[in-house]
Amino acid sequence: MKIAIFDEHEDSIAAIETLLKSEGSFDVVGRFYNTNACVQKVLTCDADVVLIDIASSGRMGIAAIKELRSKLPYLKIVVQTALEDGECVFKCIKAGAVGYVLKKNAKQWLISTIKDLQHDGAPMAPIIAKKLFNFIYRKCDERRSVKINRDYQLTLREKTILNYLVRGLSYKMIGHELGISYETIRSHMKKVYRKLEVSSLTEVVAKAIKQEIV
Structure with a gap:
């Protein structure tokens, strides 16, 4: 490279x-x-x-x-x-x-x-991921006066992976926790990106927190 x-x-x-x-x-x-x-x-x-x-x-x-x-x-x-x-x-x-x-x-x-x-x-x-997610949590708390309810039709597995991401785990860590491969995690997350209409990990986590998806 x-x-x-x-x-x-x-x-x-x-x-x-x-x-x-x-x-x-x-x-x-x-x-x-x-x-x-x-x-x-x-x-x-x-x-x-x-x-x-x-x-x-x-x-x-x-x-x-x-x-x-x-x-x-x-x-x-x-x-x-x-x-x-x-x-x-x-x-x-x-x-x-x-x-x-x-x-x-x-x-x-x-x-x-x-x-x-x-x-x-x-x-x-991990220390940077934690600081990032803490910042997102704080920003979302400021805006949580209006709760948004929407069904994104996420599967149980997709919600489980998303929950781990919100907690700050990487794809590799999630794979270890669930006993599945890195590529399987990526495959699930591609579907999550599409369903949530986002294009980055930061947007996924922010939307999941803000709209209380997990």
């Missing part, structure tokens, strides 16, 4: 590149110190995956994610940052990021995160 790195700190890029080089299937094709003209930079190096740190660029970083996602929909965008705030995670995923890794946990999670992207995963460490 061809990877481009956006980070304002040269030492951070060097550390990330060293880590990625330990995995033979990764090739760092771009090293950039700001997000100006990010789409053109990615096109120039023909990257499959972009690692972007939004800690110092803030809104500009999120704007860069939106621009990349809108103009290069095939691109896999992973946020790698020191920010652990649930709202920040939510905004990044809403903008189009498909993964979120804390810099302090990069050695533990970065390589597996990028590998998960090859299987259409939306990887994030």
Whole structure:
């Protein structure tokens, strides 16, 4: 996989590149110190995956994610940052990021995160998933004055998987709990996406909580 790195700190890029080089299937094709003209930079190096740190660029970083996602929909965008705030995670995923890794946990999670992207995963460490879901819970509590009742015709198995997702479990963890394969989980979730009329894991969880589907 061809990877481009956006980070304002040269030492951070060097550390990330060293880590990625330990995995033979990764090739760092771009090293950039700001997000100006990010789409053109990615096109120039023909990257499959972009690692972007939004800690110092803030809104500009999120704007860069939106621009990349809108103009290069095939691109896999992973946020790698020191920010652990649930709202920040939510905004990044809403903008189009498909993964979120804390810099302090990069050695533990970065390589597996990028590998998960090859299987259409939306990887994030459990601590980040928990912060994200807690933020969604809080936002939904603010809006729960009006309860929406709608039958999405989910099967018992689909509701069970959805319930596990709301609790913060990954596909692999759910497969272990239910004794079924990762691919079977993905197959069920494709049906859930279609029935709930959503296109991302974040939307699935948010809708399940907001409309009290599980």
